[in-house]
Amino acid sequence: MSGHVRFEELVLPHLDAGYNLARWLTRDVHDAEDVVQDACMRALKYVGTLRDGAARAWFLTIVRHAFYDWCERNRPAEVLKDDGSAIDMAEDHSSAGPELAALRNAESRVLAEAVAELPLVFREVLVLRELEELSYKEIARIADIPVGTVMSRLARARALLRRSPLLHSIRGRTSGGEQ
Amino acid sequence: MNCTEAGMLVERYADGESDALQRRSIEQHLRGCATCAAKHQDLLALRARIGAEVPYFTATPALRERVRALLANAQDTAPSRPRPQRDRWGWLTGGFVAGCAATLLAWSIGTTVIAWRTNEGVAVEAVAMHVRATLNNHLVQVASSDQHTVKPWLSARLDYSPPVQDLASEGFPLTGGRVDMLNKQRVATLVYTHRLHTIDVFVTPESAPAPMTLRTVRGFNVVHATGSGMEWIAVSDVNADELTEFVQRLARQSATP
Numbered sequence: 001m002s003g004h005v006r007f008e009e010l011v012l013p014h015l016d017a018g019y020n021l022a023r024w025l026t027r028d029v030h031d032a033e034d035v036v037q038d039a040c041m042r043a044l045k046y047v048g049t050l051r052d053g054a055a056r057a058w059f060l061t062i063v064r065h066a067f068y069d070w071c072e073r074n075r076p077a078e079v080l081k082d083d084g085s086a087i088d089m090a091e092d093h094s095s096a097g098p099e100l101a102a103l104r105n106a107e108s109r110v111l112a113e114a115v116a117e118l119p120l121v122f123r124e125v126l127v128l129r130e131l132e133e134l135s136y137k138e139i140a141r142i143a144d145i146p147v148g149t150v151m152s153r154l155a156r157a158r159a160l161l162r163r164s165p166l167l168h169s170i171r172g173r174t175s176g177g178e179q
Numbered sequence: 180m181n182c183t184e185a186g187m188l189v190e191r192y193a194d195g196e197s198d199a200l201q202r203r204s205i206e207q208h209l210r211g212c213a214t215c216a217a218k219h220q221d222l223l224a225l226r227a228r229i230g231a232e233v234p235y236f237t238a239t240p241a242l243r244e245r246v247r248a249l250l251a252n253a254q255d256t257a258p259s260r261p262r263p264q265r266d267r268w269g270w271l272t273g274g275f276v277a278g279c280a281a282t283l284l285a286w287s288i289g290t291t292v293i294a295w296r297t298n299e300g301v302a303v304e305a306v307a308m309h310v311r312a313t314l315n316n317h318l319v320q321v322a323s324s325d326q327h328t329v330k331p332w333l334s335a336r337l338d339y340s341p342p343v344q345d346l347a348s349e350g351f352p353l354t355g356g357r358v359d360m361l362n363k364q365r366v367a368t369l370v371y372t373h374r375l376h377t378i379d380v381f382v383t384p385e386s387a388p389a390p391m392t393l394r395t396v397r398g399f400n401v402v403h404a405t406g407s408g409m410e411w412i413a414v415s416d417v418n419a420d421e422l423t424e425f426v427q428r429l430a431r432q433s434a435t436p
Binding site: 003004007008012015016018019020023024029032033036037040041044111112115126129130131133135136151154155158161162 | 190191194196221222225226228229230232233234235236237238239241242243245246249250253395397398
């Protein structure tokens with residue numbers, strides 16, 4: 001099977017997944033398109049090394065690499081934020097929330113915004129887990145970190161979301177939903 | 180197990196990543212500890228909200244166009260094979276036959292893809308409906324485990340009468356029903372429980388018999404089946420095997436009420 005055909009059969013079905021990841025990492029439509037296009041060029045070149053059955057994780061790994069390369073060129077500051085300061089910054093949007101949260105209609109946008117505001121390292125793990133529904137092990141392989149780090153980053157991401165002032169309503173709803 | 184240990188494991192448990200041993204001990208702890216149980220519920224609620232409210236972005240038409248162009252360029256640079264010479268008639272007949280075959284093939288693939296896409300769309304919509312109902316606690320408009328109460332209530336609100344069965348004896352008690360809008364149609368939704376899980380079953384008149392399909396959408400299992408003149412779409416976090424079996428039983432049992 002030629003690289004071209006392999007790409008169409010194995011990689012192309014995961015274009016949405018790749019775009020979704022890139023979209024959440026770049027937080028911009030056009031930047032995400034650039035990143036995925038670059039990823040596709042790489043995927044087309046290396047598709048010969050791809051084992052069947054692991055295409056999505058393989059492509060997502062490439063998208064992630066393409067994103068970090070793009071990020072170094074275009075937003076070098078964001079990559080460097082991979083430390084404690086990122087957490088402090090993320091927690092520090094105290095007053096933006098209440099009036100937004102009051103609008104029920106805006107609620108879903110609010111949660112999406114809270115996810116978009118997470119520091120990069122937490123955001124990527126959360127998106128891979130909650131939107132791509134990948135296992136800890138797959139995420140560890142894609143993000144090139146130990147499984148323990150996947151777990152702690154995921155826990156941190158959720159703690160940040162839960163603590164986000166935009167999202168008080170979670171607790172209220174839960175108590176209503178318990179049986 | 181104490182609360183500190185449980186705290187570390189609860190996340191893993193909610194993600195379905197703990198092994199059997201961990202699962203047993205954490206379940207035991209959650210039954211006895213209200214604080215950790217609330218934490219667990221909180222986590223499930225957050226996950227459900229993320230699933231329902233944080234959008235999954237799909238590739239833009241512009242991106243698809245760019246990828247197509249990329250592929251076309253890659254193909255142009257591939258070495259081209261010399262074409263074998265043939266006489267004119269042979270070429271014409273061959274072309275005609277190939278053309279017909281290609282048209283037929285494209286048509287059948289197209290139809291299959293369209294049907295698959297449609298069902299995919301409905302599955303996504305059904306999951307969104309299930310999540311919304313669960314979160315807002317609007318699961319049932321008519322609460323009853325009695326099929327003779329639920330069925331007339333639904334028939335009165337729809338232009339068809341869905342079969343209603345209580346499967347309590349098999350571990351799936353009926354909790355009630357409601358009317359939803361799915362795929363731009365008013366549909367009957369039957370609500371069942373299985374242990375602590377809720378199952379929504381959307382029932383509509385069957386348009387064409389189709390093989391049973393199982394999908395996973397945002398972590399929920401969606402089983403689509405036809406039987407007894409109805410189309411059944413069940414959505415739940417119950418595991419795939421149990422849900423499939425349950426839908427099979429529903430579709431089969433309704434034939435002999």
